[in-house]
Amino acid sequence: MIPAGGSAPESVRVRRAWLERAWIGAGAQARVADDVLVEVADGRFTRVEAGWRPGQAPESAPAPSAPRVPGLTVPGLANAHSHAFHRALRGRTQAGRGTFWTWREQMYALAATLDPDSYRRLATAVFREMVATGVTTVGEFHYLHHRPDGGRYDDPNAMGHALVEAAAEAGLRITLLDTLYLSSGFGRAPEGAQVRYSDGDADAWLARVSDVRPADHLVVGRAYHSVRAVPRGQLRAHDPADGPLHVHLSEQVAENEACLAATGLTPTGLLAEAGALGPATSLVHATHLTDADVALLGSSGSWACFCPTTERDLGDGIGPGRALHEAGARLSLGSDSHAVVDLFEEMRALELDERLATRSRGHWSAAELLAAGTAHASLGFADAGRIEVGARADLVTLDTTSVRTAGTGADEATAVFAAGGADVVLVVVDGRVVHERGQEAEVGRQLAAAISETWAGAGA
C-alpha cells in the first residue's frame, strides 16, 4: 500500500506529468485537451498547459522529464454521500421480498456490532475501494457515535476519529458529516440500534462535534439525519460559515406523509422554516418533492445529492434532478449504501434514470454530469474538482483502451457513458499517488478480511 499523510515518501508525489488527454478547466470552459503538462507544488496545480511536447522547458528551469500518462485524465471524484459500514451488506440483503424499511432492519443489525477499531478497519477498506474507483473526497454521513448501549466512549468522538484515520490511511480527503439523531420518528424516542446514534439534544451534539479538529484533508461538517430523527424544536438555522450541512430528504413517500401529519409541512418546508437550507446545505436523495419543494431548494441555492444506484437498490424512485437544476439547485452524487461503488455509474445513472422517467434523452450534458461527480464544493472543498492552476492536484486517469472504453472517442462521453471504476489506472490526491492499477487485488483482500470480521462480530 502506498502510504498517505505526512509520512508519504517523496517518490509518490507528482511534480510533473504529461497527460495524454485530460479534461481541463472549470465550468462552462472545461474541455478535453491533448498533451496536457501539469506541474504540482504543495499539493496544488502550478501549471496546466495543453498541447505540450517534451523538450519544451518552462522558462524558469531546465526541463526535467515528465512521465507520460496514457489514457483520459479527469478531476478527482467526490463521493458526497457515504455510509461506509453499509458496504458489508452488499449482496447480502437481496433475498426475498421487502422494502426500504425491511432493508433498514438488516442494516441496523450490522450497525449494532461495530466498535472504533473494527470500524476503522472496515472503513479503511471501503475508502480504499472508493480510491481505486477514482474518489478523492468522501462525505461520510456519520451517526454511529456511541457504544451500542448508548454509553460514551472514553473519547466521545472515537467513532468519528476512526473514520478520519481510515480516510488518511486510504489516502483520500474526508468530510466528516457528524449527524444529529434524536428520535426514531415523529414523537418517538430512539430504539434498538438507534440508542447509539443519539446525543440527547442538539447542544450536546454541537459540543461533542466541536472537539473534532479540521485539517488540510479533513472538513468537519454537520448533518441532520432526517426530519424524522430531529424534532422540529431542535432544527437550527444553518450558517454557511459553519461548513457543510447534509440532511436525508424525502427518500420515501412514508416520510413525507408522517412529516405532513406531524407538522403540516413537507420535510423541505420544515427545513426552510428552520433556516436550514442554503448554499452550504445538501439534501440527500430529494426524491419525492412537490413543486414548492423544488422551488425552495432552488431559490435557496441548496445542493441536491442524488444516489442513483442506491435509489435503484432500495426502490426509492427517481427524483426530479433536472427540475431541481433548472430551479437553481446544484447536483452532487453519492454511492450511499455502496451496493455499487462507482461514481461513473452514478453519473450516467442520473441521466439514464431521468430518461426512464421522461422517455427522452439528453437531459444532462456529459460536462454537467462530470460536474455532479466532482462536487467537492458540496463537501467544503471548493478548491478541488478541476484541473486548473491553483486547484488541489487530484487526477483520475481512465484506460481508454479497455473492452468498455475502446472505440468510444476518449472524451467526456467516454468517462460518463462508457467507463467504469474498473477502468481507473491512476489516482492522485493533493499531488500524491494513492492508487495505481494492480493494487485492486490487495484492496479486495482487505475488504474481505474486514467484512468477515464485521459479520463475525454480528454473530452471522
Place this chain on the structure above:
Amino acid sequence: MIPAGGSAPESVRVRRAWLERAWIGAGAQARVADDVLVEVADGRFTRVEAGWRPGQAPESAPAPSAPRVPGLTVPGLANAHSHAFHRALRGRTQAGRGTFWTWREQMYALAATLDPDSYRRLATAVFREMVATGVTTVGEFHYLHHRPDGGRYDDPNAMGHALVEAAAEAGLRITLLDTLYLSSGFGRAPEGAQVRYSDGDADAWLARVSDVRPADHLVVGRAYHSVRAVPRGQLRAHDPADGPLHVHLSEQVAENEACLAATGLTPTGLLAEAGALGPATSLVHATHLTDADVALLGSSGSWACFCPTTERDLGDGIGPGRALHEAGARLSLGSDSHAVVDLFEEMRALELDERLATRSRGHWSAAELLAAGTAHASLGFADAGRIEVGARADLVTLDTTSVRTAGTGADEATAVFAAGGADVVLVVVDGRVVHERGQEAEVGRQLAAAISETWAGAGA
C-alpha cells in the same frame, strides 16, 4: 487469441476441472455448491459432482489431476438480443437532446457503411467483448442484408455469413436471427439505409434464409423486425419446428399508436392474429403493453426479451417484467445496442428498474435473474445454460475477491448483484477455453481498430 472451431488445439479443451464454487443444476433445483468436479467429453458435461476432493478417482479410471478453478462459476450467459454494429456508437450518441428516433438516425448513418469484410472484423471484436464478459451464445438480430443500394451480394447471405464467421472466430455460439424488413412504417416503402434491409417480400426472404446451413454452433432463426417493418399480409404463423422467431415489440409508444391507427390492433394483437406468438417466439423489449397484451404473451408461452441498459439509454421506459412472468411468459436478456456489454448488469437491472417502477424490492430471486441471463433456449440452444450432466459444457468463472465482489458471500447474489463483466476470469464454450483474464487488452485493441475502420468508412 485462443483459436476456436474445429481447429482448436487439444490443450484448450477442458476435460476435468475442480471448481471452487459453482452454481449447479437447473431450474428450482439449482444451487451454489463447493468443490464441484466437472468432466467434459465431446463438448458436454459427463460428470458434475459437488463436495469433491482430489484423490477421489472416478471408478472407471485412474485420477488425473483436475486443475482447480478458484472463484464462483456460473453457466454461460445468453445474450438474446444483439445488433453487433451498434457497438461503434458507444459514447458517440450522447451529445445534445434527442429521442429514440434521433438516435436511430445516427445508427442508420453507420448502417450504410458496412460491407461483409468490415462487418466481419467489427463483429468479431464485439463478439470477443461479449465472450470476455461471459456470453457463450449470442442472438444476432440481423437486417443488414444487401448492398447499400439494395443490390444483392454475390453470396446473397454474405453479411449473415460474415456474422457466423465472426462468432466462430470469437469462440461463441450464434443464433442468426435473419430479419424480414419490408417497410419503413405502416404503408411506407423502405428509405435511405433501409433499402439494404429489404428482401422485397416474405417468400424471397425465406428462400434466401434457407441457404444458411445450421451447424453445431449455429442456429438459423428468423425475425420480423417489427410490426412497422412487416406489412400485415406478410406476417405468417410461426411453427416452433422452424426454430426461434424474434420480433421487436412495443419499444415505443409511437409504434403502438401507429399500429392501432393502421390496423385497429396493438402490435401484440397483430402478431397474435398472425399466429406468430408461441414458445419459440421472443418479443424484444415488450415495454408498453396493455393488460390484454400481457395475457396474450403469457398464455402463448412466448419469451419477452428485455434489454434494460439499452432501454435506459434510449429512454424507452420500464416494461412489465414480473407481470409477464406471472402471466406465463419467460424472460430473456440482451445487450441490444451495446451501450453496455455486461449481462450481469442486465440481470440486476431487470430487478432494479422494476424497483424504480414499483418502489418495492424483491421482484425476482437471484436464481430467476440468472435463469433470464442464461436463456439459451430462447435462441434454440435448449441444451445450454446449466451445469449438469448432458448439457453443453459452458463455464463462466467470476473473481470473488475483487473490489466489487469481496465480502459479498460468493453466492448467486454475488453474481447477480455485485459482479460485473470485469470480474470474469475464465470462459468455456462447449468445453473449449475461449477467454482467460489477461486477454482483455487484446480485445480492446481489436475493438479500437475495427471501430476506427468503421467510422473511416462512414467518412467520420
